[in-house]
Amino acid sequence: MKTFTKKLTFYMGKGHIVRDITADIQAVVNESKIKEGQVTVQAGRSVCIISTIEYEPGCLSDLEKALEKIAPRNDYYEHSKRWNDENGHAHIRSTIVGPSQTFVIMNGKLCLEPWQQIIFGDYCPNEHPEWEVFVCVIGE
Structure with a gap:
């Protein structure tokens, strides 16, 4: 069994941004040359x-509304x-x-x-220059 790992870096700007990373993850799978197996993606x-979500404005808005009900930005x-x-x-949303x-x-x-697209969501209101996503492909 083969293992291939890679760190991806995304420049997100200021929080509450959701990004479609499906093509980025598929590119790592392609680079790994693994044909059958699994890939783990970790923020x-x-x-x-x-x-995962259907990456379109309606679903993205619905996701934000649902998360706002569960863990509102302005709560203590x-x-x-x-x-x-x-x-x-x-932190609560991520958990x-x-x-x-x-x-x-x-x-x-x-x-x-x-x-169905793979998404990376940044819910921190503080600006960070970059975020890392770790990808591990395992298989044959």
Whole structure:
């Protein structure tokens, strides 16, 4: 069994940004030359998510509305009291949605339906110059 790992860097700007990274992940799978196996995608920070969605404005708006109900930006969070960084909601969102996902690879391609894209979400309101995503491809 072969393993191939790669670190991707994304420049996101100021928080609450969701980005389609499907092509980036497929490019890593292609580079790995692994045809059958799985790929794990992990956000490098505890304020980010990795998930799938139909990447279109309506679904993205619905996702934001749902997360706002679960972990509103303007609520009080004990985390903010301790660190004074106003991103407690981002940590909760990451914990609920998850910072990583694993996807099946068949014939060298991600097993996703046509309307399913892999997303990287940054929910930290503080500006960061770059975010890291770690990718590990395992298989034959």
